[in-house]
Amino acid sequence: MQPGSTSRFAGALRGRWRRSLFFRVVTTTLALSLLVVIVLGQVLVGRISNGLLDAKERSSLLEARAGLTQAQGLVAASDQTDTAAATRLIDQVAFQLANRGGGTPRLYDVLLLSSSVGVPQRGTNLVSEASVPVDLRTAVVAGDRQAWTYTEIVYTDGRLPVPGLAVGAPLTVRGLGTYELYYVFPLGQEQATLDLVRRTLVFAGLVLVLLLGLIAWFVTRQVVDPVRYAASIAEQFSAGRLSERMTVSGEDDLARLATSFNHMAASLQRQIGQLEELSRVQRRFVSDVSHELRTPLTTVRMAADVLHDARVDFDPATSRSAELLQTQLDRFESLLTDLLEISRFDAGAAVLDPQATDLRGVVTRVVEMAAPLSERRQTTVRMDLPSDECIADVDVRRIERVLRNLVDNAVEHSEGRPVDVCVRCGDGAVAVSVRDHGVGLRPGESSLVFNRFWRADPARARTTGGTGLGLAIALEDASLHGGWLQAWGQPGDGANFRLTLPCRLQDELVSSPLPLEPADADQTRRLPVAVGGPAPRWEADADEGAPDA
Amino acid sequence: MSLMKGRVLVVDDDTALSEMLGIVLRGEGFEAVLCADGESALGLFRESRPDLILLDLMLPGKDGIEVCREIRAESGVPIVMLTAKGDTVDVVLGLESGADDYVVKPFKPKELVARVRARMRRNDDIPPETLQIGDLSVDVAGHVVRRGETTIGLTPLEFDLLVALARKPWQVFSREVLLEQVWGYRHAADTRLVNVHVQRLRSKIELDPEHPEIVVTVRGVGYRAGSA
Numbered sequence: 001m002q003p004g005s006t007s008r009f010a011g012a013l014r015g016r017w018r019r020s021l022f023f024r025v026v027t028t029t030l031a032l033s034l035l036v037v038i039v040l041g042q043v044l045v046g047r048i049s050n051g052l053l054d055a056k057e058r059s060s061l062l063e064a065r066a067g068l069t070q071a072q073g074l075v076a077a078s079d080q081t082d083t084a085a086a087t088r089l090i091d092q093v094a095f096q097l098a099n100r101g102g103g104t105p106r107l108y109d110v111l112l113l114s115s116s117v118g119v120p121q122r123g124t125n126l127v128s129e130a131s132v133p134v135d136l137r138t139a140v141v142a143g144d145r146q147a148w149t150y151t152e153i154v155y156t157d158g159r160l161p162v163p164g165l166a167v168g169a170p171l172t173v174r175g176l177g178t179y180e181l182y183y184v185f186p187l188g189q190e191q192a193t194l195d196l197v198r199r200t201l202v203f204a205g206l207v208l209v210l211l212l213g214l215i216a217w218f219v220t221r222q223v224v225d226p227v228r229y230a231a232s233i234a235e236q237f238s239a240g241r242l243s244e245r246m247t248v249s250g251e252d253d254l255a256r257l258a259t260s261f262n263h264m265a266a267s268l269q270r271q272i273g274q275l276e277e278l279s280r281v282q283r284r285f286v287s288d289v290s291h292e293l294r295t296p297l298t299t300v301r302m303a304a305d306v307l308h309d310a311r312v313d314f315d316p317a318t319s320r321s322a323e324l325l326q327t328q329l330d331r332f333e334s335l336l337t338d339l340l341e342i343s344r345f346d347a348g349a350a351v352l353d354p355q356a357t358d359l360r361g362v363v364t365r366v367v368e369m370a371a372p373l374s375e376r377r378q379t380t381v382r383m384d385l386p387s388d389e390c391i392a393d394v395d396v397r398r399i400e401r402v403l404r405n406l407v408d409n410a411v412e413h414s415e416g417r418p419v420d421v422c423v424r425c426g427d428g429a430v431a432v433s434v435r436d437h438g439v440g441l442r443p444g445e446s447s448l449v450f451n452r453f454w455r456a457d458p459a460r461a462r463t464t465g466g467t468g469l470g471l472a473i474a475l476e477d478a479s480l481h482g483g484w485l486q487a488w489g490q491p492g493d494g495a496n497f498r499l500t501l502p503c504r505l506q507d508e509l510v511s512s513p514l515p516l517e518p519a520d521a522d523q524t525r526r527l528p529v530a531v532g533g534p535a536p537r538w539e540a541d542a543d544e545g546a547p548d549a
Numbered sequence: 550m551s552l553m554k555g556r557v558l559v560v561d562d563d564t565a566l567s568e569m570l571g572i573v574l575r576g577e578g579f580e581a582v583l584c585a586d587g588e589s590a591l592g593l594f595r596e597s598r599p600d601l602i603l604l605d606l607m608l609p610g611k612d613g614i615e616v617c618r619e620i621r622a623e624s625g626v627p628i629v630m631l632t633a634k635g636d637t638v639d640v641v642l643g644l645e646s647g648a649d650d651y652v653v654k655p656f657k658p659k660e661l662v663a664r665v666r667a668r669m670r671r672n673d674d675i676p677p678e679t680l681q682i683g684d685l686s687v688d689v690a691g692h693v694v695r696r697g698e699t700t701i702g703l704t705p706l707e708f709d710l711l712v713a714l715a716r717k718p719w720q721v722f723s724r725e726v727l728l729e730q731v732w733g734y735r736h737a738a739d740t741r742l743v744n745v746h747v748q749r750l751r752s753k754i755e756l757d758p759e760h761p762e763i764v765v766t767v768r769g770v771g772y773r774a775g776s777a
Contacts, residue, residue: 291607291633294654295563302569305658306576333655353741356769361723391769396740 022224029216030209037205041198048197052190057165061148063108064167064183067097068146071181075173086175087120093171094122097181109153111182112171115141119176128154132166132182140168140180153184163187226254230261242269283349290340297333304329331467338469342452345476352480354393354505359430360385362396363423366403370411379414381407383421390425392503394481399501402474402485403432406497409470410436413495424513425503431514433498441489449487450475474499484509488516496521555669556580558599560590560616561631562608570603573658579665587611591619594626601669603661605631606643614646621647625704627668631656644745649706650732651742667733668706682715683763683775685754694754706731707750714764718774721767747772 016023071093078089090112097110112122113129115137123129131153139147146169153164168182229246236244245265246258308326311319344350367381374381410419417437424431441449448454453468471485478485481501489495500512557579561567564585571581582597584590587608594602602620606613617628630643630651640651652664680687686695689712694701703711709731714722722730724740732742751758762775 294633295566298655299563299566299569301655302566302573302658306572355740355744358769361725365725389769 022220025220026213026216030213033209033212037209041201041205044201045198049194052193056190060165060167060185067100067183068169068181071097071171086173090120090122094124098124108183108185111184113180116177126156127184128156130154131184136166136168137180140170144170153186163191230257237265242272279348282347286343286347293336301329335467338467338473341473342469350480353395356391357394357396359390359392360423362400363403363421363432366400366407367421370407373408374411377411377414378416379411379418381419381421385423386425390423390430392430392501393505394501398477402477402499405470405474406434410434413438422514426513427511428503428507429500429509429513430503431498431500431512433496433514435496435518437494440491440494442491446487446489486516493521554578555600556597558582558584558594558597558602560584561605562586577662587616590616594620601627601665603629603631606639614642617646617648627705629664629668641741641745680715687712687715701753703753710746710750714774721770721773723771
């Protein structure tokens with residue numbers, strides 16, 4: 001496997017581990033039960049082998065002691081004097097002892113060894129003297145007593161060595177010096193038993209682990225399935241299907257989860273219903289107020305107009321009164337219109353009527369309509385339009401209102417210097433910026449301008465005809481399109497308002513084709529907080545909430 | 550009142566406003582017939598045969614939308630809605646039920662009179678002229694649209710819209726230009742007027758209104774006559 005695919009596999013596993021409770025529980029159960037089975041198996045095998053060897057040891061020692069007694073009896077009974085007779089004695093001892101061990105398979109083998117040189121040594125059944133460890137021989141010779149140890153039995157004919165127990169004791173033979181008598185007990189049978197036990201344990205352990213895994217799988221399924229079901233219901237609920245409920249079965253904890261979930265859903269549905277009802281009532285109220293106010297206002301308006309048209313026939317005071325009535329009705333009317341528009345936004349009743357529109361046309365129209373005002377203010381409005389069309393899905397009525405507001409504002413505050421309107425298109429967005437070179441905005445004011453009834457200088461009398469709601473409405477209109485409306489300004493260097501709209505309504509805006517801070521901004525006078533920031537909608541929303549607080 | 554310019558039926562439940570409308574209209578030389586509720590509007594319309602109707606959308610009893618539908622069912626007389634609500638839904642609903650134009654309260658008398666005049670200026674001395682648009686032939690002076698031998702009934706406004714497009718089949722008309730030529734708005738107004746009436750016109754003249762071939766949409770610009 002290549003390192004890349006390995007790490008990919010590990011990554012997939014890690015992801016699975018993070019996401020799936022199911023996977024986690026089953027894996028943990030498997031790992032832990034494997035650990036428990038291994039430990040248990042070790043303990044069991046240890047105990048069983050100890051028990052087996054203990055018994056073998058005891059019987060072996062008894063056997064060896066009995067053999068030694070017999071050998072000592074034989075040696076004591078003989079009265080040989082020469083070496084040949086002694087050698088015969090040794091042979092006899094070896095033969096008799098070996099015969100005690102029974103037929104094949106023999107229970108043990110016998111070795112008669114001596115550390116002296118030139119004396120005969122005997123071993124039965126081709127057992128090599130290498131089967132007796134040097135340590136044991138030293139212990140027997142030096143300690144002059146019976147000693148034993150576990151060893152590996154080696155045969156002189158090349159058979160495979162087998163584990164065994166060697167028991168040794170010194171045996172003095174007159175004429176030949178001190179011999180060592182070794183009993184060597186092969187442990188093949190015990191080994192076989194242990195192997196069988198071990199194999200059985202491993203098999204049983206594996207089966208147990210697998211079964212535990214299966215059990216964990218079943219148990220987890222029982223818990224995870226209802227949880228997954230609850231999750232899918234909750235997702236559907238949050239996707240707006242408010243009447244979605246879980247089916248409750250039984251009386252267990254999962255049934256309680258389902259019941260509480262259903263209670264929560266019902267309560268949410270009720271509250272959402274109440275809010276919707278409230279909003280509906282509010283909308284209805286706005287609509288009613290609108291109708292009730294407008295009809296008498298229309299009558300007053302027409303009456304005032306008739307009076308105004310006939311004012312030449314009146315005396316000066318009445319004539320002037322008719323004029324004042326007329327102009328103030330204008331103001332009253334636009335204030336009412338703006339208030340109703342704002343309350344429509346607040347009630348969430350503002351509806352978008354989008355159509356694909358070339359923004360250059362809208363801008364041209366707005367600038368043409370601003371001509372009388374700019375003439376009065378003795379300024380000019382310069383347009384910078386791209387040669388390619390700038391089409392976006394917009395509600396023309398709203399966008400025209402936004403742009404009219406921006407251009408009129410800029411002309412009002414231009415102080416006779418030209419106003420620049422610039423349109424750009426790109427990256428799925430269309431932007432229009434309106435730049436004036438008037439008195440500008442003080443630091444921090446660039447977000448305040450969108451507040452309702454906000455005035456740059458409260459002490460200064462309102463000379464322009466604005467209602468104080470224009471920019472607030474413009475901001476709402478932009479937000480309704482999923483667009484941005486932002487302001488930039490510097491004291492003495494004018495202000496720049498930038499409207500950015502997504503070409504397709506559902507699209508999220510990420511950037512604007514135009515900079516918020518104009519290229520011709522006076523860098524030397526730049527103040528650190530003068531920039532209105534690349535405020536996306538959330539900042540705009542924060543502005544909007546301020547006046548209500 | 551020798552210079553009678555035409556008869557206007559005013560349907561509005563607010564008596565003060567109705568009276569004021571009457572004063573203004575008479576001052577401009579129109580004859581005004583007042584009606585205060587939706588129920589009697591249709592009867593009064595049949596009786597007085599007005600040249601134009603000013604219709605309030607919110608009426609007690611039968612509402613303005615319903616009245617508009619009933620009148621439209623039997624006549625193409627120009628209907629101008631008086632609405633207190635600038636809401637899209639209300640305006641579109643009114644236009645779709647057959648109104649030609651609308652004014653939002655509070656309106657200025659001059660604005661209203663301009664709307665009334667624009668809808669009433671009609672075939673005074675139109676030279677005989679026959680236009681071809683798609684597979685339709687349009688007799689401008691006779692005010693008749695035919696597909697083959699079949700005559701298609703259009704309201705005067707729909708007829709004007711079709712004639713405007715048919716006169717210059719090579720030109721793409723923006724909604725603003727159409728508003729000026731057909732409705733008589735000199736400044737930009739509500740382009741929904743155009744959208745709704747193009748839909749109404751298409752439903753009458755197109756073989757398949759879903760895939761229009763006579764009045765074609767030019768995305769981002771407006772409409773033009775089909776090239777067929």
